[in-house]
Amino acid sequence: MTLDSPILSVDAVSRRYRLPRRTLFGPAPRLAAVQDASLVVGRGEVLGIVGESGSGKSTLARMVMALERPDGGTIRIDGVDPHRCGRAELTKLRRRMQMVFQDPFGSLDPRRDIGWSVAEPLLAASGLAREERRSTVLDMLGRVGIDPDAAPRYPHEFSGGQRQRIAIARALVTRPALLVADEPVASLDVSVQAQILNLLMDLHEEFGLSMLVISHDLAVIASICDRVAVMKSGRIVETGATRSVLTAPAHAYTKELVAAFV
Secondary structure, eight states, rough: SSSSOEEEEEEEEEEEEEOOOOOOOOOOEEEEEEEEEEEEEOOOOOEEEETTOOOOOOOHHHHHSSSSSSSSEEEEEEEBBBBBBBBHHHHHHHTTTEEEOGGGGGGTTTTHHHHHHHEEEEEEOOOOOOHHHHHHHHHHHHHHTTTTTTSOOOOGGOOHEEEEEEHHHHHTTOOOOOOEETTTTTOOOOOHHHHHHHHHHHHHHHHHHHHEEEESSSHHHHHHSSSSEEEEEEEEEEEHHHHHHHHOOOOOHHHHHHHHHH
16 A cells, blocks of 8 residues: 555545525525545555544545536546546546445346346446456356346345445446445444445455545444544544544544544
């Protein structure tokens, strides 16, 4: 892991949302969801972002994935700003970055079998022949602990933990360099959470993945992250090695989080 040439660089990024007008003629108020946030993710590093609900974590993740556009600042993935490149270049860049959501139904079409859902990113991002795609999909399903023979089944036929495994397979089937995981275990039972976190770490080591992990749970951050960034009210208030931040937090808000965690 090195920070000299990071896979992801976020520099002074901000995002504001227009709120409904309070009066007929008055200006529409704005909510600052993210304010001047900066961070880097080194190659092969797992960086966690932790904070309470509404702190801006997920908004920052969506901007990294070019699902939302920042109002200010820059984001670079492998040196490329996804918000300032053309469609063809963005399509190419998306092969290098993928996302896992809290609810796997967000990435699995209930009308399609899981084999199709896992294969879909390959259709858009590679020139593989049909049999090569099928082989790649079955291999990835096996790697995440799903029986490849289950490829013709539909999402509703699986448990929540299994669906998250399928969503992870879909995210990794193009072999991205950066995986953004937004609350990847928050909707799962505690016993299943540990299995999914262990799976993510196994895949991180196997593929040399860089990961940005979003969570409100310090236990999740402590178990898998090399470094952690703490967010409050849209700002990153503290960043450091996970062990150092958890054992000797510097910011008052981080101290509150750690006290609640302990």
